[in-house]
Amino acid sequence: MASQNKVFKALADPTRREILNMLRRKEMTAGELAKRFDMTKPSMSHHFSVLKGADLIVSRRDGQQIWYALNTTVVxxxxxxxxxxxxxxGTQKVKLRTANNEI
Amino acid sequence: MASQNKVFKALADPTRREILNMLRRKEMTAGELAKRFDMTKPSMSHHFSVLKGADLIVSRRDGQQIWYALNTTVVxxxxxxxxxxxxxxGTQKVKLRTANNEI
DNA sequence: TACATAATTAGACAAATAACTAATTAAGTG
DNA sequence: CACTTAATTAGTTATTTGTCTAATTATGTA
Structure with missing residues (x-):
């Protein structure tokens, strides 16, 4: 884990948790994400930065836009x-599987 | 969940996460817990209070001592x-089981 | 009662956090 | 180049958080 502490600090803010939720299904641009919150773009940029620092999201630039995607490894x-x-x-080993028995 | 926000805020502090870890196996008294940290008892008391507010731990008094235990429901x-x-x-249903197939 | 022990509550304070506006960087288009 | 758009960085500020010391509450015991 990137740094466990950074991950949990990042998750402590409801806006950031909501960003992660929005990235659950598909990657989105910074602008698309920002539009959906009642907050300035610089504030949103700050949240993206915290999420990136915790490795919870990854980003790539495509022209003028920056696309953000969930990093499921850290999840x-x-x-x-x-x-x-x-x-x-000690007493119990755990397995985590989907309904289809995938890991 | 008590309040999702309270839970995540509570988890954001490393001392509190360590307290939860120590309560993983057995309940412990406030004093026992406090001894293991390089911090005053009032500071520890504050952390207990935050964890309780998030429903991550439960407490009961026995004489002069207060026993704390993990609330696995919130976990x-x-x-x-x-x-x-x-x-x-949407695409996948999930199951969570132990090695013994308990829920 | 008087004293000791376990723990919390109250209050102060420094550090961290989340928000804003203004300025800057990077890329696209006439 | 000049201008627009997308996004970030810089700097400020109010609020929240984590810690401390001092005081208080609750229980047990001589």
Missing amino acids: QDILTWALGLAHES | QDILTWALGLAHES
Whole structure:
């Protein structure tokens, strides 16, 4: 995990959690994302920067626009952390699968 | 979930995450917990209060001591949230089981 | 009651955070 | 080049957060 602390600090803000939610299905540009919040673009830029610093999102430039996408690897790390809490360690091994039995 | 925002704010501090980790296996008293951190008891008390406010821990008094224990229900809520992020919703249903196939 | 122990509450303060406006960078277009 | 659009960076400010010391509450015991 990038830095566990950066990840949890990033998740502490509701705007940033909502950004992650919006990126769940598809990548989006900074402008597209910003439009959906009642906040200035510089403020949104700051949130993108915090999410990037935590490795929760990745970005790429395409012309004038910057596309942001969820980094599911770090989300998996959060899951692993929460699983460690949820199930007393040592006594139980955990498996995490989809309905189709994929990892 | 108590209030999703309170939960994530509570998780944002490394001391509080460590407290949760220590409560993973067994409940502990405020004093026992406080001893293990390089911090005053009032500071620890504050962290307990934040964790309680987020419903991440529960407490009971036994004589002079207050016992704290992890509330695994809310930890499950965090898992559910992270699962929602990790797997694009709609296309996949998720199951979460232990090695013994318990829920 | 008087004292000790466990823990919290109150209040102060420095550091971190999230928001804004103004300025800047980068890319596209006439 | 001049201008527009997309986005970020710089700098300011109010609020929140984490820590401390001092005071208080609650319980147990001689």
